Amino acid sequence: xxxxxxxxxxxxxxxxxxxxxxxxxxxxxxxxxxxxxxxxxxxxxxxxxxxxxxxxxxxxxxxxxxxxxxxxxxxxxxxxxxxxxxxxxxxxxxxxxxxxxxxxxxxxxxxxxxxxxxxxxxxxxxxxxxxxxxxxxxxxxxxxxxxxxxxxxxxxxxxxxxxxxxxxxxxxxxxxxxxxxxxxxxxxxxxxxxxxxxxxxxxxxxxxxxxxxxxxxxxxxxxxxxxxxxxxxxxxxxxxxxxxxxxxxxxxxxxxxxxxxxxxxxxxxxxxxxxxxxxxxxxxxxxxxxxxxxxxxxxxxxxxxxxxxxxxxxxxxxxxxxxxxxxxxxxxxxxxxxxxxxxxxxxxxxxxxxxxxxxxxxxxxxxxxxxxxxxxxxxxx
Ligand SMILES: Cc1ncc(COP(=O)(O)O)c(C=O)c1O
Numbered sequence: 001x002x003x004x005x006x007x008x009x010x011x012x013x014x015x016x017x018x019x020x021x022x023x024x025x026x027x028x029x030x031x032x033x034x035x036x037x038x039x040x041x042x043x044x045x046x047x048x049x050x051x052x053x054x055x056x057x058x059x060x061x062x063x064x065x066x067x068x069x070x071x072x073x074x075x076x077x078x079x080x081x082x083x084x085x086x087x088x089x090x091x092x093x094x095x096x097x098x099x100x101x102x103x104x105x106x107x108x109x110x111x112x113x114x115x116x117x118x119x120x121x122x123x124x125x126x127x128x129x130x131x132x133x134x135x136x137x138x139x140x141x142x143x144x145x146x147x148x149x150x151x152x153x154x155x156x157x158x159x160x161x162x163x164x165x166x167x168x169x170x171x172x173x174x175x176x177x178x179x180x181x182x183x184x185x186x187x188x189x190x191x192x193x194x195x196x197x198x199x200x201x202x203x204x205x206x207x208x209x210x211x212x213x214x215x216x217x218x219x220x221x222x223x224x225x226x227x228x229x230x231x232x233x234x235x236x237x238x239x240x241x242x243x244x245x246x247x248x249x250x251x252x253x254x255x256x257x258x259x260x261x262x263x264x265x266x267x268x269x270x271x272x273x274x275x276x277x278x279x280x281x282x283x284x285x286x287x288x289x290x291x292x293x294x295x296x297x298x299x300x301x302x303x304x305x306x307x308x309x310x311x312x313x314x315x316x317x318x319x320x321x322x323x324x325x326x327x328x329x330x331x332x333x334x335x336x337x338x339x340x341x342x343x344x345x346x347x348x349x350x351x352x353x354x355x356x357x358x359x360x361x362x363x364x365x366x367x368x369x370x371x372x373x374x375x376x377x378x379x380x381x
Contacts, residue, residue: 003062003177004246011057011239014050023054025236045232047224052235056207058242059197060216062176063189065209067216069223070235074172074192075100076228077206081168081188083222084215085136087113092130092165093139094121096147096350099339101170105139121151122282124159131163140186141170142179142289146298146334146358147351148273150282153289157185172196172325177249178292182211188219195325196294198241199248203234248327248363252295255329255369256361262370263299268377270300270355295361296324298334305354307380308333314379317364317372324360329369334358 001009015024026049031042042048052070060068071077078101085091093105095118105116119130121140138160142151153169160167168188169181175196181189191197193205208223210216223229230238253276260274272279275286276293286293301311312320312331321330322338332338335354339347347353361369 006061007058007245008243010061011054014054023051023236023239025232026050027232046227046229048220049229049232049235051232051239052230055235055239055242058239059176059191059193059207060209062242062245063171063209064176064180064182065189065211065216066213067220068207068209069216069220070193070230070238071206071208071223071228072230072234073204074190074194074206075104076223076226077190077192077208078170079104080219080223080226080228081190081208082109082114083226084166084168084188084218085114088134089113089136090115090117090132090134091137091139092117092119092121092127092135094141094144094151095119095346096144096149096352097139097141098145098170098172099334099341101139101141102346103341121156122149124152124155127156127159131159131165135163135165137166137168139168139170140181141173143173143275143294143296144350145173146273146296146339146356148275148280148296148298150275150280150286150289152285153181153184153186161185173296174290174292174294175245175249175325177246178253178294179290182209184289187211187215192325193238193242194323196249196252197245197325198238199245199326200237200241201323201326201328203237203241205230205234205238249292249294251363252361253292255363255366256293256295256297256359258366259359259361259369259373260297263297263373266377268302268380270302273298296359297361298356298358300353301355301357301380303355303380305333305335308355308357310379311357311376314375315372316375317368318359318376324358326360327363329362329364329372330360332358
């Protein structure tokens with residue numbers, strides 16, 4: 001089956017009583033046994049739940065993985081996946097990853113004895129040099145948030161394989177519709193389902209998917225042990241949302257492409273970051289690795305950062321908010337919002353300036369979005 005069909009049908013038909021065409025929500029925290037040791041496959045919802053199972057099957061199928069565990073947030077999926085490592089292990093991670101992931105890797109995991117080196121993953125030699133005897137993992141996020149730098153997954157998987165390292169990839173930005181890291185040899189994929197997979201800004205959630213059954217089972221085991229699994233209601237919302245993922249992604253992309261070209265021509269814009277632009281320095285890699293470009297872009301305003309308030313205030317459609325991947329268009333300043341936890345040195349090292357604006361392009365009519373941006377630019381003339 002193709003992704004559009006998988007998204008609509010996989011895991012959905014669990015209701016044998018009434019043949020409901022949507023998966024019922026089973027909010028029950030516990031399930032009764034017919035006899036000691038005999039139940040219908042479920043005992044306690046932290047461990048497994050029929051609604052959550054349906055959603056996990058759907059997302060695992062879209063990514064082409066053996067199985068998945070759905071968690072309470074994207075960060076809990078990442079935390080769960082990082083528990084595949086133990087004290088004494090060293091992991092290499094990209095240096096311009098999502099700020100919350102950076103915080104976990106920089107401020108929490110070292111306290112548990114898991115050392116992280118932040119490396120520019122576009123520099124393969126730097127990655128090779130960062131490998132130590134105890135290096136066990138490689139964390140990839142591509143395209144990066146918010147600068148849309150692209151990392152060559154296949155090249156890094158080859159390096160990781162030379163050293164028997166596990167490769168993990170945050171595929172939140174492109175979703176399985178536009179990028180399938182398992183096909184490039186990655187071992188574990190995580191998503192913040194808060195973003196495109198759910199797509200309606202009405203749930204926070206995550207998913208960790210294993211390429212092999214062994215990894216998928218280990219991730220499920222860890223999520224149960226850590227208590228990071230999501231509620232049946234959240235799983236139901238995500239399953240409802242994911243059915244339209246392929247259709248939504250195409251509109252996000254079409255709108256973002258129009259906006260990126262429009263912004264590139266604008267005199268008050270210094271630079272636009274979008275993987276669909278011919279001006280993107282990694283155009284050739286992008287064409288090889290991605291099947292599309294999604295709805296995330298960023299640009300540097302050619303105006304002092306103190307003009308940003310007036311720029312944002314003029315908008316009637318764009319909302320000033322963190323997060324991304326929902327049907328509604330959002331703008332934000334990574335410097336003070338989504339990426340503030342990186343600190344000024346970390347921000348500058350990843351090329352983020354106070355004038356950088358991140359845009360999550362929604363699925364509204366693109367002409368309304370352009371008119372809104374025109375309002376913003378008019379306000380700072
Ligand atoms: C790329 C990426 N990964 C992970 C996360 C964390 O997800 P959540 O906010 O659902 O915990 C985010 C959140 O913005 C993100 O942008």
